[in-house]
Amino acid sequence: MTTATPDFAPDQPLAREPAVWAAAFGLAALAGCAAVAVAPLAAYVWLIALFGIPHVVAEMRYCDERFSGRSSRLALGLIGAILLSLATVRVLGTYGVLSGSLSGPLELILGGMLAFAAAFFMRRFKLLGFAIAALVAFGALYYPLATFLIWAWLHNLTPLGFVADALPRHKRLPAIALLCIPFFVVPAFVALGGLDWIALTLFSHDATQAGSAFGAGLRPLQSFLPSRMALDDAIPLFQAAVVSQVMHYVAVIALMPRLLKHGAARDGRLAPWPSWPVFYGLLAVAGLASTAFYAIDFGEARSAYALAAALHSWIELPIFLMALGGGFSLARPGSRTSQSLPAPTPH
Secondary structure: OOOOOOOOOOOHHHHHOHHHHHHHHHHHHHHHHHHHHHOHHHHHHHHHHHHHHHHHHHHHHHHHHHHHHHOOHHHHHHHHHHHHHHHHHHHHHHOOOOOHHHHHHHHHHHHHHHHHHHHHHOOOOHHHHHHHHHHHHHHHHHOHHHHHHHHHHHHOOHHHHHHHHHOOHHHHHHHHHHHHHHHHHHHHHHHOOHHHHHHHHHHOOOHHHOOOOOOOOOHHHHHOOOOOOOHHHHHHHHHHHHHHHHHHHHHHHHHHHHHHHHHHOOOOOOOOOOOHHHHHHHHHHHHHHHHHHHHHOHHHHHHHHHHHHHHHHHOHHHHHHHHHOOHHHOOOOOOOOOOOOOOOOOO
């Protein structure tokens, strides 16, 4: 099934709507900082409960509409097979069929295989693809926990790559420079303790004493930080990670679809996605159902969400490498993009 022919060039949404993007990230920064200043653990739990599944589905739609039609069938089949294997390992590890000491490194090795597969299709910077594959494999063998945590932090920055891919070269640098404010400057201020200092000085509020939600306790900290880290040291870093995740969700759910609707989409998508009003209605239902699941059993809900989160985060690795290396210039035969020039890719 194919998308409609775009009405606008893919560089126009940011040029026409800078105020929309600025307002969205500005409000997200205020809301996110306020929430993590009051109760960082509870803020994180509510964030993933309400918006975790919707953001996964929204990002999968973006990847499908933006990249599927620009990929060869061989690339889709190979990467799809590795992702299926990775999902199987995650399920077996989650439900105890494989031990954590085996399933974790094995998942990372499959992640490295995704990078290796992407490097096979890259027409430039192939050594970078192979180097990243080797780095992930090294982490899997010697530092699996640290590798997972690093990937959890890096994943929140992926909208920068998506936006860069959708814009022509002359628009990329200004746009990415502005996006560095919500994705780097604001989280850095929080991580350095600026938010905690404001909360303590003006409101005498200590975030380390705030409660969690849905019986999660301190478990959310382990999503981004080693479990042995002292709470006083962990809270500012955790707050920064949650703020960064808020920015990620806003970009994926609210703003990146605007790129699709205004020209970034390409013919050749794989899934029959519904209209945007219906799509957002379904996302709202999914968010409410997910929240109910978390309220009933946080542990089971988190385990179920981990599978979806793993798939959507790992698929980004080959996408970015192929975009960087010109791997998307091979449109599938029969798609209307097969005779068009390659879409702009980040450099």
